[in-house]
Amino acid sequence: MAIEKALYTATATATGGRQGTAQSSDDRLKVQLSTPKALGGDDGAGTNPEQLFAAGYSACFIGAMKAVSARNKVALPAEVSITSEVGIGPHANKPGAFGIAVSMKISVPGMDRAQLEKLVADAHEVCPYSNATRGNVDVTLTIV
CATH class of the missing domain: 2.20.25.10 (N-terminal domain of TfIIb)
Known part of the structure; x- marks a missing residue:
């Protein structure tokens, strides 16, 4: 890209x-x-690199959520938090190689669930980390 x-x-x-x-x-x-x-x-x-990646992706994704909410004139509560888990292990399709998987737990207290689901989906499309990893890393987004 x-x-x-x-x-x-x-x-x-x-x-x-x-x-x-x-x-x-x-x-x-x-x-x-x-x-x-x-x-x-x-x-x-x-x-370690996985902790740094988890912190960077979480922060970047919140930035993407802020950008999308501002563009759509939707109020985003200040209490947004994302906990990312980055797992590392043998790559499923490349013998001898390693890969990562990311699981993000997104918390936005007080926001309408349907509105939040759309915001998260839109943020996933614009987030640079999401775009950099798309197709190469399993990313799971969960709203908590």
């Missing part, structure tokens, strides 16, 4: 893989990385 023009470009460097560090070019993000025991690591104090 191509974009017409980059409005913003983030730059980060990882060193040492899953047992290393990652840092953004502006030094706003500096994290120690650790591999979870389930993936053969020591389950150290650092974060």
Whole structure:
């Protein structure tokens, strides 16, 4: 998928893989990385790529919901929250490869259910993470 023009470009460097560090070019993000025991690591104090992906996708999806609600002149309560789970494991269709699956639990207290379902569906169409993963990652959206 191509974009017409980059409005913003983030730059980060990882060193040492899953047992290393990652840092953004502006030094706003500096994290120690650790591999979870389930993936053969020591389950150290650092974060991991799946946690970073879960946080980024959740935040981005809320941004997409805000953009869609503003465009449609629909009030979006401030209490929006999304809990994302990112699972990693052997790819179902590529022997030797790994894939991820995402499950998002979307909470918007006080919003009409039918209106929220439409908003979530529309946000899934415009969210950059959704567009980047579409067709490659199983994404489940659940309204709670």
